[in-house]
């Protein structure tokens with residue numbers, strides 16, 4: 001009975017008395033909560049049960065039994081089928097209410113008796129590498145490399161439940177227009193033309209080239225852009241701007257006319273008994289923004305040169321900054337006829353290599369024009385153009401060749417920066433844009449899109465709460481590789497290198513309980529150390545650790561970026577690619593992924609978003625949305641190439657991010673479907689053979705899978721550091737979305753605690769010390785203080801990245817923002833300068849600035 005005098009005369013039950021509530025202020029939230037509970041006369045660690053509450057069911061998750069998770073969920077608690085937490089242990093302030101910061105409880109490890117309403121995780125002391133005997137089941141060996149236990153045994157441990165306190169999607173139900181089954185496959189828009197009159201010979205190409213294309217390369221007919229542009233480029237001497245969808249064959253569109261005209265001049269001189277040789281002069285320069293793209297263009301060029309009865313005398317070469325200047329100079333001195341280059345290294349040679357004679361250059365091609373501008377190469381290109389203009393001495397001794405230098409600019413999008421590059425470099429240019437060869441559907445209005453994706457590409461989006469991201473990615477991939485007899489290639493895009501590294505390790509890890517491969521450890525130690533300016537290794541020298549990689553295994557170097565992915569399927573090989581990897585590893589990885597004949601998976605940053613022609617990719621997953629809307633198109637453009645089918649899915653967070661669908665996704669196509677996260681999880685975590693009695697349901701299976709990742713991280717200091725770095729870098733990367741998209745992608749809307757869960761971390765955000773950040777943990781993402789687990793302060797993250805770079809963390813700093821397309825131009829420019837500075841100081845550049 002309360003001691004309030006006014007109430008003494010009434011017979012009122014205790015329950016109905018309204019007590020004045022003391023507001024507890026100051027101190028840490030945990031202390032405040034304990035005081036509040038004490039105030040209410042409740043036990044501090046395990047709150048007394050409310051007699052009216054629904055009784056809880058206790059379920060035990062995790063094979064090793066090291067974690068207990070109280071299932072406080074009731075089916076159908078909310079519309080999404082998510083089960084909100086129903087606190088039956090008395091009113092500790094949580095009762096089914098969605099809390100912004102933390103839905104977790106802390107209990108001392110020693111009190112983990114399995115009683116109470118809190119999610120508890122008694123921390124097992126993880127063995128040091130020397131002993132390893134008591135390591136949790138399935139983690140044997142995980143602690144080996146780290147050199148220290150990942151977890152302080154005295155520390156309180158937390159497990160956040162996966163399926164509680166998740167924000168809901170704005171649209172809980174699929175609308176009819178978004179259902180997959182209703183969608184009819186659209187006719188491909190970037191395929192070779194079926195029109196019988198469209199042949200390579202009819203475009204004005206020589207029979208030698210045409211035969212090579214059809215018989216050797218098995219290209220039956222030109223694509224729409226090839227049909228439109230090649231005849232003009234073969235005969236006319238005009239500059240040209242070529243705009244066409246991704247995968248529509250733009251590379252051949254500019255290479256074929258160049259080859260055709262050089263071959264023609266060779267034929268004419270041979271008639272006069274003059275045989276052209278490599279010293280005939282440099283005819284064409286092709287500029288590509290990245291080394292990978294330059295290498296790819298070189299490969300296509302080589303196949304054309306080495307065609308039957310082809311111009312074998314033509315010597316192409318590429319200079320991209322991946323090797324010693326000295327050896328590049330030696331090649332240039334011997335004489336070359338076609339040069340493929342990245343802008344920085346080209347400018348370097350134009351300024352410093354006397355033997356590079358550009359007086360006869362007839363073609364200057366700039367591929368991926370928008371990307372060149374985004375990477376801040378405008379100044380370089382301006383200088384290149386000036387040098388070429390000053391040194392040009394074209395004499396009209398070869399009539400078939402252009403009478404002046406022709407400049408060709410290629411892009412899949414028509415962005416303002418491309419127009420600027422056009423203004424800078426083109427004169428009276430032809431604008432060559434392929435019209436879609438879509439048949440208009442009766443009764444449907446033909447819509448035009450700001451930038452369009454190939455019509456046959458099936459696009460979807462999925463709204464996934466932060467905590468469920470990792471399990472949903474797994475479920476989606478598991479589903480993709482469900483049939484071992486069908487080979488599937490998937491690319492997953494992440495926002496930063498650290499995130500790629502973390503997810504690669506998480507998906508390449510051994511199945512729970514499997515022994516570590518001792519050999520792979522030994523081999524890892526022998527992996528090549530990257531060196532600036534070293535001769536690039538032959539990509540064939542690397543073999544993957546995956547069982548299915550098709551790389552030759554003659555030499556024993558192990559590619560640390562290729563591995564098996566037994567968790568997904570024994571048949572899947574996983575690859576990773578980002579700008580922080582040494583160039584030779586990147587090249588070897590791309591080669592491995594390209595040649596892989598079995599199912600394969602590539603985790604990458606935007607390094608692989610533009611221009612790369614990776615054959616037969618079936619599915620693109622954008623786990624992190626891109627930093628530039630144009631990159632959305634480029635990323636999905638790695639599938640559905642040259643008329644093939646393809647699928648693409650993008651992960652978005654519930655809430656503001658959902659606006660991205662209307663703003664970007666639907667601008668490239670009106671055929672966009674929405675996948676339901678519960679469906680995906682259900683399909684991914686339900687056993688294919690049908691659940692047997694006693695087997696866990698999909699939610700439990702998903703929870704087990706997540707716990708397994710968390711245990712794997714806890715088992716090794718190295719993995720813990722990896723996860724923390726990935727989490728920190730992810731947040732930093734998130735803050736660099738373009739300013740016009742800040743209303744959708746604001747780091748203030750991120751829930752750092754839930755996000756940590758998706759990186760397998762159990763710590764509170766404030767306790768996560770991101771390695772390599774000078775121990776400042778999350779503070780480095782925006783401020784020292786934190787509120788609701790979020791850093792305070794608005795300092796420009798890019799500026800902080802640069803600050804940190806100045807103070808010694810330069811490599812880490814640039815790795816964090818490995819997203820290419822993001823940020824404002826000024827920021828890009830700063831980063832490019834930083835990359836140059838890094839190069840000068842002997843560090844690897846993230847941006848391939850050559």
Ligand SMILES: Nc1ncnc2c1ncn2[C@@H]1O[C@H](COP(=O)(O)OP(=O)(O)OP(=O)(O)O)[C@@H](O)[C@H]1O
Pocket residue numbers: 191192219220221222223226244245246247248249250251252411412610611612613637638641642
């Ligand atoms: N006429 C054709 N018929 C069939 N396949 C073709 C044809 N022309 C090119 N291809 C193939 O199409 C694929 C895409 O070509 P390419 O890389 O040149 O596309 P792109 O338009 O430059 O794409 P992106 O904008 O993504 O860089 C390549 O594998 C190429 O071999």
